[in-house]
Amino acid sequence: xxxxxxxxxxxxxxxxxxxxxxxxxxxxxxxxxxxxxxxxxxxxxxxxxxxxxxxxxxxxxxxxxxxxxxxxxxxxxxxxxxxxxxxxxxxxxxxxxxxxxxxxxxxxxxxxxxxxxxxxxxxxxxxxxxxxxxxxxxxxxxxxxxxxxxxxxxxxxxxxxxxxxxxxxxxxxxxxxxxxxxxxxxxxxxxxxxxxxxxxxxxxxxxxxxxxxxxxxxxxxxxxxxxxxxxxxxxxxxxxxxxxxxxxxxxxxxxxxx
Amino acid sequence: xxxxxxxxxxxxxxxxxxxxxxxxxxxxxxxxxxxxxxxxxxxxxxxxxxxxxxxxxxxxxxxxxxxxxxxxxxxxxxxxxxxxxxxxxxxxxxxxxxxxxxxxxxxxxxxxxxxxxxxxxxxxxxxxxxxxxxxxxxxxxxxxxxxxxxxxxxxxxxxxxxxxxxxxxxxxxxxxxxxxxxxxxxxxxxxxxxxxxxxxxxxxxxxxxxxxxxxxxxxxxxxxxxxxxxxxxxxxxxxxxxxxxxxxxxxxxxxxxxxxxxxxxxxxxxxxxxxxxxxxxxxxxxxxxxxxxxxxxxxxxxxxxxxxxxxxxxxxxxxxxxxxxxxxxxxxxxxxxxxxxxxxxxxxxxxxxxxxxxxxxxxxxxxxxxxxxxxxxxxxxxxxxxxxxxxxxxxxxxxxxxxxxxxxxxxxxxxxxxxxxxxxxxxxxxxxxxxxxxxxxxxxxxxxxxxxxxxxxxxxxxxxxxxxxxx
Numbered sequence: 001x002x003x004x005x006x007x008x009x010x011x012x013x014x015x016x017x018x019x020x021x022x023x024x025x026x027x028x029x030x031x032x033x034x035x036x037x038x039x040x041x042x043x044x045x046x047x048x049x050x051x052x053x054x055x056x057x058x059x060x061x062x063x064x065x066x067x068x069x070x071x072x073x074x075x076x077x078x079x080x081x082x083x084x085x086x087x088x089x090x091x092x093x094x095x096x097x098x099x100x101x102x103x104x105x106x107x108x109x110x111x112x113x114x115x116x117x118x119x120x121x122x123x124x125x126x127x128x129x130x131x132x133x134x135x136x137x138x139x140x141x142x143x144x145x146x147x148x149x150x151x152x153x154x155x156x157x158x159x160x161x162x163x164x165x166x167x168x169x170x171x172x173x174x175x176x177x178x179x180x181x182x183x184x185x186x187x188x189x190x191x192x193x194x195x196x197x198x199x200x201x202x203x204x205x206x207x208x209x210x211x212x213x214x215x216x217x218x219x220x221x222x223x224x225x226x227x228x229x230x231x232x233x234x235x236x237x238x239x240x241x242x243x244x245x246x247x248x249x250x251x252x253x254x255x256x257x258x
Numbered sequence: 259x260x261x262x263x264x265x266x267x268x269x270x271x272x273x274x275x276x277x278x279x280x281x282x283x284x285x286x287x288x289x290x291x292x293x294x295x296x297x298x299x300x301x302x303x304x305x306x307x308x309x310x311x312x313x314x315x316x317x318x319x320x321x322x323x324x325x326x327x328x329x330x331x332x333x334x335x336x337x338x339x340x341x342x343x344x345x346x347x348x349x350x351x352x353x354x355x356x357x358x359x360x361x362x363x364x365x366x367x368x369x370x371x372x373x374x375x376x377x378x379x380x381x382x383x384x385x386x387x388x389x390x391x392x393x394x395x396x397x398x399x400x401x402x403x404x405x406x407x408x409x410x411x412x413x414x415x416x417x418x419x420x421x422x423x424x425x426x427x428x429x430x431x432x433x434x435x436x437x438x439x440x441x442x443x444x445x446x447x448x449x450x451x452x453x454x455x456x457x458x459x460x461x462x463x464x465x466x467x468x469x470x471x472x473x474x475x476x477x478x479x480x481x482x483x484x485x486x487x488x489x490x491x492x493x494x495x496x497x498x499x500x501x502x503x504x505x506x507x508x509x510x511x512x513x514x515x516x517x518x519x520x521x522x523x524x525x526x527x528x529x530x531x532x533x534x535x536x537x538x539x540x541x542x543x544x545x546x547x548x549x550x551x552x553x554x555x556x557x558x559x560x561x562x563x564x565x566x567x568x569x570x571x572x573x574x575x576x577x578x579x580x581x582x583x584x585x586x587x588x589x590x591x592x593x594x595x596x597x598x599x600x601x602x603x604x605x606x607x608x609x610x611x612x613x614x615x616x617x618x619x620x621x622x623x624x625x626x627x628x629x630x631x632x633x634x635x636x637x638x639x640x641x642x643x644x645x646x647x648x649x650x651x652x653x654x655x656x657x658x659x660x661x662x663x664x665x666x667x668x669x670x671x672x673x674x675x676x677x678x679x680x681x682x683x684x685x686x687x688x689x690x691x692x693x694x695x696x697x698x699x700x701x702x703x704x705x706x707x708x709x710x711x712x713x714x715x716x717x718x719x720x721x722x723x724x725x726x727x728x729x
Binding site: 127128130131132133134135137138141142143144145146147149150151152153154155157159162165166235239240242243245246247 | 586719
């Protein structure tokens with residue numbers, strides 16, 4: 001979308017110039033609207049490569065560092081493996097190490113006093129900070145050291161903060177889907193069979209359909225979920241089948257013995 | 259139709275003991291229903307002839323924990339036992355952890371145990387470290403042994419009970435063809451005997467036996483000769499590292515478990531203390547080609563604690579993930595790793611190998627009436643029944659744990675968080691040390707389920723946010 005917008009950015013100024021001459025009293029407002037729009041359009045491609053707005057600024061720097069660390073790290077690693085089994089484990093000096101640092105990460109946990117907003121803890125910021133830390137560690141696994149143990153426990157974040165941040169938007173989406181499906185299906189069934197909504201609720205078949213619709217909305221949230229559910233069913237019974245394989249043998253041999 | 263019968267008989271085993279005799283009378287047309295209470299004697303009497311002038315001959319191929327335990331039980335039961343082991347001083351690559359119940363059940367002397375691990379540290383992908391072991395009673399521990407010490411102790415005990423220990427390499431086995439008289443025809447084993455006199459290459463020999471127990475490990479040749487089928491296996495890669503003494507103090511009685519995608523996509527990395535060094539390793543089923551990368555990541559995660567160490571040995575071995583399709587064929591039974599009795603999630607195999615060897619030997623001793631009668635497949639099947647009935651819950655629970663908690667990084671974070679809970683620690687250690695799935699207090703179980711779901715939800719929610727960051 002950003003690319004197409006940048007294609008459109010040249011035409012509006014020329015259009016603007018034409019309208020300029022015809023309606024002077026409107027053009028002031030239009031210039032005002034379009035000019036801020038142009039810089040925004042031109043900068044839109046840049047913003048997308050920056051991966052979003054505020055949050056990314058902090059991780060931009062670590063990401064660049066990470067890219068530097070990796071090529072530098074892989075060369076000495078290749079050397080280390082060629083040294084073979086007689087090589088010593090200590091090679092910290094050669095590899096470029098970058099630990100996770102954050103002013104609010106103190107003593108292996110998040111210092112909640114630094115997350116204060118209007119007198120109470122800003123849990124959303126704590127969640128954001130922890131997300132950033134895990135993301136960082138996924139890319140740069142760190143050695144776990146005894147002098148500096150990590151003791152953060154996600155359960156210190158109260159349950160309502162989790163619900164507000166994660167559950168409510170999802171619940172809204174699912175309830176919206178259920179409402180749309182419900183209204184549409186009620187209308188379709190009514191138009192096809194003439195059975196009104198109250199009578200539909202009394203009918204067993206309609207109640208079954210309702211159950212299936214609700215289950216479908218809850219379980220299938222993305223297209224991939226259908227495959228995932230099928231695989232899950234296989235997975236739960238696969239181990240049992242492997243254990244029972246030897247018993248299938250027995251009945252075969254005993255039935256041939258008859 | 260056959261599969262549904264198999265289903266029924268198998269699920270019947272998991273119900274109360276009142277049911278199995280009834281179901282067995284359906285499958286065994288030999289034993290009439292009203293004799294089903296004393297079916298053992300009737301079966302042996304009707305279908306197995308008494309042996310004249312000799313005792314039953316059984317060969318145990320493989321002299322590890324499974325073979326040693328089986329040979330000892332057989333020899334004690336009065337059976338002519340042959341234990342064939344190719345390398346008597348074999349230093350097998352292995353985690354080396356044995357549960358407390360093994361010491362009691364197999365009367366192991368305490369000097370076999372190099373170290374008593376009483377604390378474990380679980381370290382999550384984001385380095386959240388949780389200590390477990392506070393709920394252990396003073397006499398409870400996980401024993402760390404050297405395989406060469408344990409294996410030779412069990413073999414020697416078998417020999418002192420009357421088993422013939424042969425230093426040889428099993429090559430192949432001649433299976434008696436079906437038809438009349440095949441119930442008593444012997445199995446002819448071909449092996450190469452190594453003894454000091456002949457020298458390196460060894461001497462080809464044959465041995466005639468009435469039954470065979472295959473205890474020859476993950477790449478079992480006995481399994482191949484009976485067409486037991488294949489299994490999925492994990493590769494465990496381990497480096498033994500000698501670390502400076504001051505760092506070794508930390509690992510005095512502590513083992514560590516590292517989880518994370520960097521360390522292994524479907525297993526865990528570990529640092530286990532051995533007699534005077536530590537074993538740092540990892541394993542995987544699905545990404546065997548990347549095992550070296552995972553090993554480097556494991557070493558990196560433990561870096562501060564093993565700094566200055568020297569690698570003294572590198573080893574790798576396969577770990578079966580599930581039992582072979584056929585664990586029994588006529589009078590040949592598989593036990594231990596050869597059968598695939600390694601648990602998921604923890605990858606524990608020593609105890610189960612020894613126990614299955616013993617159970618199979620007990621079934622043979624019983625079925626043959628202390629070596630006086632010939633055995634047949636149904637006698638050996640009893641060992642499978644007993645095994646499946648006793649240990650199926652353990653295997654299933656560990657399978658479920660692996661499926662739920664080793665799936666992804668969020669699941670592993672939740673796993674480590676859950677391990678901080680005292681109830682979880684108590685349940686885990688109780689079931690690990692005593693090999694019984696303990697039901698526990700239902701109210702606590704409910705709270706545990708609630709907390710598990712909570713942890714999983716939180717970790718997955720954080721993961722979704724992480725994905726948004728990278729877009």
